[in-house]
Amino acid sequence: MSNDPRILRNALGSFATGVTIVTTRGADGQDIGRTANSFSSVSLDPPMILWSLAKTSSSFEDFRQAEHFAVHILSADQSDISGLFASKKEDKFEGLTVERGEGEIPLLKSCAARFECRTAYQYEGGDHIIFVGEITGFEHSSTPPLVFHGGQYGRLIRHAGESTSFEKKESSLSPDDFIYQISRVFYQIRSDAMAERRRRGWSGADYAVLTLLGHEDGRTLEDIRDIGRSRGDEITGETIEKLTSIGLIKVDGSVPPRAHLTADGRKAMIEIVAMLKAAEAECLALLDENEVWVLKQLLNRLATSRDTGWPPVRQQAALASA
Known part of the structure; x- marks a missing residue:
């Protein structure tokens, strides 16, 4: 001793x-x-x-x-x-x-x-x-x-008790795996908003443009394409033309040209974000205030620890809202 x-x-x-x-x-x-x-x-x-x-x-x-x-x-x-x-x-x-x-x-x-x-x-x-x-x-x-x-x-965080035992296979994720659980929660929160996006006829690229402009209006078209590509959305000239023609965005004549949400575009994004917030609140209502705080702190720590400097800092907030 x-x-x-x-x-x-x-x-x-x-x-x-x-x-x-x-x-x-x-x-x-x-x-x-x-x-x-x-x-x-x-x-x-x-x-x-x-x-x-x-x-x-x-x-x-x-x-x-x-x-x-x-x-x-x-x-x-x-x-x-x-x-x-x-x-x-x-x-x-x-x-x-x-x-x-x-x-x-x-x-x-x-x-x-x-x-x-x-x-x-x-x-x-x-x-x-x-x-x-x-x-x-x-x-x-x-x-x-x-x-x-x-x-x-x-x-403190409440102990959830023993988890259900699942047969784990190398060829698939099990419900005990973190990536399975977080993907499931992410899908549940986004499901209503995804259905609404499909109802409105928005593609993934369309939504990417609107999300980026909702976070920071007046981005250059080049910036929009670069950020969209970094998260897997190929934003083309046709994407910009479509959103302009249906009155959700407008492109100014500056050099380089910049895109802006119209009043209708901003209203549409507010409605989508409200759906996401409502789904988030419904999901987190299953936890008490302390557990929500702990969960957010842990997720923030994981996100920070995995930050390798890519994508650029200016893009991270936009990616988070995808």
């Missing part, structure tokens, strides 16, 4: 915890607050919790003498507040709106849960003191908590 405290700290960091801020009021009337993840429930009858504080902490004596304190379990979007109370800033409450509890202790708002406590016991715990508090009042919300693991903040 290693005696290196850094290795021990890393090993202890394998245990994922929530993040709390413990607050009290000093004898001099100053508001005191510390970030802590050494929090645990002790008893339901009577309701009691515990947390610990290093003896070297600058607020050690304030908590030792305090008759009351509050433990705030931070919500997933409060990592900045966690960092604030873990910092060496002198007045950590500056700019924060607080409520007041028993003994005038400061109470933070918008947390996943909050417990007001009376200091019941204090125990020696090596280089820490363990505080046991009797809960005198609490608040709780459905907001997901902030998670701390391995020195980093994170969020």
